[in-house]
Amino acid sequence: xxxxxxxxxxxxxxxxIITIFCLSLYVYAYITxxxxxxxxxxxxxxxxxxxxxxxxxxxxVKLNEINDNVKNAIISIEDKNFxxxxxxxxxxxxxxxxxxxxSREIKQGASTISQQYVKNLYLSFDKTWKRKIEEALxxxxxxxxxxxxxxxxxxxxxxxxxxxxxxxxxxSNYYFNKEPIDLTIEEASILVGIPKSPNYYxxxxxxxxxxxxxMDVLKSMYKNxxxxxxxxxxxYNKKLNFYGKYKKSxxxxxxxxxxxxxxxxxTIKEIPNSLxxxxxxxxxxxxxxxxxxLLDNNITKEMKNTTMQVASLVIESKTGxxxxxxxxxxxxxxxxxxxxxxxxxxxxxxxxxxxxTALENxxxxxxxxxxxxTTFNLGDETYSPKNANNIYANRNISMLSAIxxxxxxxxxxxxxxxxxxxLGKTIERVKIKExxxxxxxxxxxxxxxxxxxxSNGFITLANEGKHEQPHIIEKITDSNNNILYEYKYKNDYxxxxxxxxxxxxxxxxxxxxxxxxxxxxxxxxISNLLDSKYAVKSGSxxxxxxxxxxxxxxxxxxxxxxxxxxxxKPSESKIPKKIWANTIVNIKENKKGxxxxxxxITIDEIDTINGNSKxxxxxxxxxxxxxxxxxxxxxxFNNF
Numbered sequence: 284x285x286x287x288x289x290x291x292x293x294x295x296x297x298x299x300i301i302t303i304f305c306l307s308l309y310v311y312a313y314i315t316x317x318x319x320x321x322x323x324x325x326x327x328x329x330x331x332x333x334x335x336x337x338x339x340x341x342x343x344v345k346l347n348e349i350n351d352n353v354k355n356a357i358i359s360i361e362d363k364n365f366x367x368x369x370x371x372x373x374x375x376x377x378x379x380x381x382x383x384x385x386s387r388e389i390k391q392g393a394s395t396i397s398q399q400y401v402k403n404l405y406l407s408f409d410k411t412w413k414r415k416i417e418e419a420l421x422x423x424x425x426x427x428x429x430x431x432x433x434x435x436x437x438x439x440x441x442x443x444x445x446x447x448x449x450x451x452x453x454x455s456n457y458y459f460n461k462e463p464i465d466l467t468i469e470e471a472s473i474l475v476g477i478p479k480s481p482n483y484y485x486x487x488x489x490x491x492x493x494x495x496x497x498m499d500v501l502k503s504m505y506k507n508x509x510x511x512x513x514x515x516x517x518x519y520n521k522k523l524n525f526y527g528k529y530k531k532s533x534x535x536x537x538x539x540x541x542x543x544x545x546x547x548x549x550t551i552k553e554i555p556n557s558l559x560x561x562x563x564x565x566x567x568x569x570x571x572x573x574x575x576x577l578l579d580n581n582i583t584k585e586m587k588n589t590t591m592q593v594a595s596l597v598i599e600s601k602t603g604x605x606x607x608x609x610x611x612x613x614x615x616x617x618x619x620x621x622x623x624x625x626x627x628x629x630x631x632x633x634x635x636x637x638x639x640t641a642l643e644n645x646x647x648x649x650x651x652x653x654x655x656x657t658t659f660n661l662g663d664e665t666y667s668p669k670n671a672n673n674i675y676a677n678r679n680i681s682m683l684s685a686i687x688x689x690x691x692x693x694x695x696x697x698x699x700x701x702x703x704x705x706l707g708k709t710i711e712r713v714k715i716k717e718x719x720x721x722x723x724x725x726x727x728x729x730x731x732x733x734x735x736x737x738s739n740g741f742i743t744l745a746n747e748g749k750h751e752q753p754h755i756i757e758k759i760t761d762s763n764n765n766i767l768y769e770y771k772y773k774n775d776y777x778x779x780x781x782x783x784x785x786x787x788x789x790x791x792x793x794x795x796x797x798x799x800x801x802x803x804x805x806x807x808x809i810s811n812l813l814d815s816k817y818a819v820k821s822g823s824x825x826x827x828x829x830x831x832x833x834x835x836x837x838x839x840x841x842x843x844x845x846x847x848x849x850x851x852k853p854s855e856s857k858i859p860k861k862i863w864a865n866t867i868v869n870i871k872e873n874k875k876g877x878x879x880x881x882x883x884i885t886i887d888e889i890d891t892i893n894g895n896s897k898x899x900x901x902x903x904x905x906x907x908x909x910x911x912x913x914x915x916x917x918x919x920f921n922n923f
Contacts, residue, residue: 326563326564326565326566327563327564327565327566328541328544328566328568328570329565329566329567329568330568330569330570330571330572331568331569331570331571331604331606331757332571333567334572336537336541336568336570336572337541342440342449342450342452342453343440343450343452344439344440344450344451344452344462344463345436346432346433346435346436346439348462348463348464349436349439349451349463349464350463350464350465350466350467350471352466352467352468352470352471352472353439353451353463353466353471353474353475354435354439355471355504355507355509356468356471356472356474356475356500356504356509357396357435357438357439357475358396358435358507359500359503359504359506359507359509360475360476360499360500360503360504361396361399361475362395362396363503363506363507364395365395365396365397365431365435366431368395369423369426395422396434396435396438397422397425397426397434397438398418398419398422399438400425400434400437400438400441401418401421401422401425402418403438403441403442403443404437404441439451439463440452442454442478443478443481444457444458444474444477444478444481445477445481445482445484445485445618446481446485446487446535446614446615446616446618447529447535447538447541447614447615447618451463451474454474454477455470455474456526457526457527457528457529457615458470458473458474458486458487458525458526458527459523459524459525459526460526460528467521468510468518469518469521469523470523472497472500472501472504472518473486473493473494473497473523475500476493476496476497476499476500477493477496479496481618482617482618482619484496486523486525487525487527487615487616488615488616488617494519497519498515498519501514501515501518501519502515527615529615534575534576534579535613535614535615536575536578536579536582536609536614537570537572537575538614538618539608539609539610539611539614539620539622540568540570540575540607540608540609540755542610542618542620542623543605543608543610543620543622543623543735543755544566544568544755544756546620546623547754547755547756548566548756548759551756551759551768563761563762564759564760564761564762564767565759565760565761565762565764566756566758566759567756567757567758567759567760568755568756568757569599569604569605569606569754569755569756569757570606570607570755571597571606571607573871574597574606574607574866574870575606575607575608575609577607577866577869577870578595578597578607578609578862578866579609581861581862581865581866582595582609582612582862584865585858585861585862585865586612586843586858586862589843589855589858590845591612591828591843591844591845591851591855591858592611592612592617592621592843592844592845592846593609593611593612593621593841593842593843593859593862594609594610594611594621594622594625594734594841594842595607595608595609595622595734595839595840595841595842595862595866596608596622596734596735596738596753596838596839596840597837597838597839597866597867597870598738598742598745598753598837598838598839598840599836599837599838600742600745600746600833600834600835600836600837600838601746601751601835601836602751602772603742603746603751603752603753603754604753604754604757605735605738605753605754605755608622608755609622610622610623610624619846621734621842621846622734622735623733623735624733625733625734625846626717626731626732626733627731627732627734627826627827627842627844628728628729628730628731628824628826628827629728629730629731629732629737629822629827629829630727630728630822630823630824630827630829631689631691631694631727631728631805631820631821631822631823632728632737632820632821632822632829632831633706633710633719633725633726633727633728633730633822634686634689634694634726634728634820634822635741635744635786635790635820636706636709636710636713636740637694637697637698637701637706637709637726638682638685638686638697638786638789639709639744639778639782639783639786640701640705640706640708640709641682641697641701642782642785642786643779643782644701644705646682646697647682647785647894647905647906647909647910647911648681648682648683648785648789648889648894648903648904648905649681649682649683649887649889649894649895649896649903649905649910649911650681650682650894651679651680651681651682651893651894652679652680652685652692652693652696652697653678653679653680653692653696654670654675654676654677654678654679654680654685654690654692654693655675655676655677655678655692656669656673656675656692657692657695657696659695659699659723661723666695666723666724668691668692668695668724668727669691670688670690670691670692671689671691671805671823672802674688674801674802675690675692676690676801676892678892678893679892679893680693680892680893680894681889681890681891681892681893681894682697682789682894683789683792683798683889683891683894683901683903684798684800684891684892684894685697686789686790686792686793686820687792687793687795687798687804687805687891688798688802688803688804688805689793689805689820689821689822691727694726694727695723695726695727697726698723698725698726699723703721703722703723703725703726704721706719706725706726707719707720707721707725710740712777712778713739713740713743713744713750713777713778714739714740714743714750714752714777715732715736715737715739715740716736716739717730717731717732717733717736717737718730728822728824729824734840734842735753737840738753738838738840739752739753741831741833741838741840742838743777743778743783744778744783744786744787744818744833745818745833745834745835745837745838746774747780747783747784747878747881748776748777748778748779748780748782748783749774749775749776749777750773750774750775750777751772751773751774752770752773754770756768756770757769757770758770780881781881781883781884781906782906784878784880784881784884784904785884785903785904785905785906786818787818787878788818788903788904789903790818790819790820790832791816791817791818791819792804792891792901793805793806793819793820793821794806794807794809794810794813794817794819795807795810796810797891797900797901798891798901800891800892801892805820805821806819806821806830806860808857808860809857809860809861809863809864812861812864812865812868813864813868814868814875815834815868815875815877816834816875816877817832817833817834817867818832818833818834819831819832819833819863820832821856821859821860823851823856825848825850825851826844826845826848826849826850826851827842827843827844827851828842828843828844828851828855828856828858828859829841829842829843829859830859830860830862830863831863832863832867833867834867834873834875834876834877835874835876835877835878836870836872836873836874836875836876837867837870837873839863839866839867840863841859841862841863841866842859843855843858843859843862880904883906883907884904884905884906884907885904885905885906885907885910886902886903886904886905886910887902887903887905887910887911887912888900888901888902888903889901889903889911894911895911896910896911896912
C-alpha cells in the first residue's frame with residue numbers, strides 16, 4: 284500500500300513539474316520580442332553583381348486571397364486540430380509513437396502546421412536534439428505572438444510544391460495558370476498533396492502517384508466534414524488541365540543553383556546556430572545570370588533528342604567562383620541535382636592528374652611507351668584494358684600522342700611504372716575529397732566522383748597550380764547587413780607551376796588537326812568551334828560522357844549520362860563536347876588569353892608519335908634540360 288501511495292505522489296509531482304515547466308516556456312515565449320514572419324521566404328538571394336535573383340515579395344498572398352478549398356484541404360491532411368492545439372498535438376504525437384513502435388518503422392509523423400512552418404522559416408541543417416529543442420521553442424514563440432490565421436497564411440506561402448515552386452501562389456500559377464483564390468476543389472486537393480514529397484507527387488511528372496495522394500486528401504476532408512462521401516468520387520474523377528509553365532522571367536535551371544546554395548550552406552559551420560532569431564538572411568552568391576542562360580540554352584539545344592541527363596559547372600579559373608550550375612535537363616521534371624548529389628565514374632578525364640604525376644617524376648612530353656593490345660599480369664590476376672575502337676599504334680608513342688588519343692595502354696603503363704598509389708596521392712593533393720583506390724583500373728577513371736568535388740582538381744590546373752576552393756556563396760548577412768559568413772581566399776600553390784604549364788599545353792593537342800595520324804584526337808569534332816587555346820580532356824565509360832576544359836579565365840565541366848547507369852549511345856558522345864565548346868567560347872567576359880611561360884621552361888619541335896626531335900613537326904614545352912635535343916634519355920621508359 285505504501286508503495287502505491289508513493290507512486291501516486293510521484294506521478295502528481297511529475298505532473299506539476301511538467302505543467303510548471305510548460306507554463307514557464309509559454310511565459311518565456313510571451314516576453315520574448317516578436318519576430319517577423321510576413322515573408323514568403325526567409326532568404327534573399329543575390330547574384331555576383333548584387334541583383335536580387337528571386338522577387339519573393341510578388342509571390343506572397345494574404346489568407347483571404349486563398350480559396351477556402353486550399354485551407355480546408357491542407358488542414359485536413361496535415362493538421363486537423365490546427366485551430367485547437369497550442370503548437371503541438373499531444374494526442375497525435377502519442378498515437379504516432381504507438382503506431383511507429385508497433386510497426387517497428389516510421390509510418391506516421393506528428394508535426395503540426397506550426398512546427399512545419401518553423402522549419403520552413405528557419406533552415407535546419409543539424410538533426411541534433413539541441414536543434415529540435417530550439418525549433419520547439421520557436422514554435423511556442425510563434426503560437427504565442429501570432430494568430431492561427433497568420434500562421435496558416437505564412438505556412439501556405441512557404442510550402443515547397445515542387446518544380447521550384449515555393450508558396451501557394453507560385454504553385455497555382457505554375458500548375459494551373461490561376462491565382463490561389465480561383466482554385467477549384469479538384470485543383471486544391473491535388474496541390475496540397477504535393478508537399479509530402481514534392482518530386483514524387485508532382486502531378487505533371489507522376490500523375491498516377493499524385494492521384495493516389497489526392498484520394499488520401501479527399502478522404503481526410505470527408506473525415507473532417509468538409510465534403511460528403513459522394514463528393515469524393517466526383518472530385519477524384521474530374522479531369523484536370525495542367526499548365527506546367529513558369530510565369531517568372533528567370534530560367535528554371537536557376538533553381539538547381541539555388542538548391543546548390545542551400546547544400547553549400549549546410550557545410551558552413553558559422554550559419555546554423557545563427558539562424559534561430561533572424562528575420563531574414565541575405566545570401567550573396569557567385570551566380571552570373573548571363574552565363575547561366577548561355578549554359579542553359581546550349582544544354583537545351585544539344586539535348587533535344589536524348590534521354591540522357593546532365594550536370595555542368597562554369598567556374599572562374601582564378602577565384603574558384605561557381606558562376607553557373609545546372610543539375611539536370613529540366614528542373615520542372617526532375618529536381619534531383621546531379622551537380623551536388625550524384626557521383627559518376629570519371630573515365631579518361633582523370634588522366635591529366637596521372638600525367639601531372641608523371642611529369643613531376645621524370646617524364647616529359649617525349650617519353651614513350653609501346654601502344655599495343657596488352658594483358659597485364661597483376662600478381663594473382665590479369666587486366667586487359669582496351670583502347671577506343673580497339674585502335675593501337677603498335678609502336679612506341681609519346682605522352683603527347685597518348686593525351687591526344689587518350690591511349691589507355693600508355694596510361695596504364697605510366698600508372699604501373701609510377702606505382703599505383705601515386706595517382707591517389709595527387710588526387711588528394713589537389714583537394715579532391717573522393718579517395719582513389721590503389722589499383723590498376725583507377726588510371727582509367729573507374730572512381731566515382733561528384734562533379735563539384737572533382738572541380739577542385741581542375742581548378743588547380745586552370746589556376747597554374749594554385750588551389751582555390753570552388754564555391755557558390757561569397758557572403759551571408761542578416762537583415763541588418765551584419766556579416767555572418769564571408770569566403771576567405773587562399774590561392775595556395777599546391778602543384779609545380781612549370782609542370783602544370785607543360786600539361787596544360789599538352790591538353791591542347793586533343794582537338795589539334797596536326798595530331799591526326801593512325802587515329803584522330805578525341806575532340807577533333809569540335810575543333811572548328813574553338814577560336815582560341817584551351818586545355819581540354821574528354822572521358823567516357825559505358826554510362827557516362829565527360830568533357831572538361833579551361834583557359835586562364837574559365838573552367839567548364841560537362842557530364843552526360845543516365846541516372847540508372849544505362850549504357851550511353853556512341854552517337855551521343857558529341858553532346859557534352861558541343862555543350863562545353865559553345866559555352867566556354869561564348870562567355871562574354873572570356874578574354875581567351877593563355878598562360879605566361881614560367882621561368883625554367885623551354886621548347887622543342889618533335890615528331891608527334893615518337894617524340895623525337897630529329898623529326899620536326901610539333902612544338903612542345905619542356906623543363907630546361909629535359910628536351911629531346913638536349914639528349915634526354917627517354918628510351919629508359921621504353922624498356923618498361
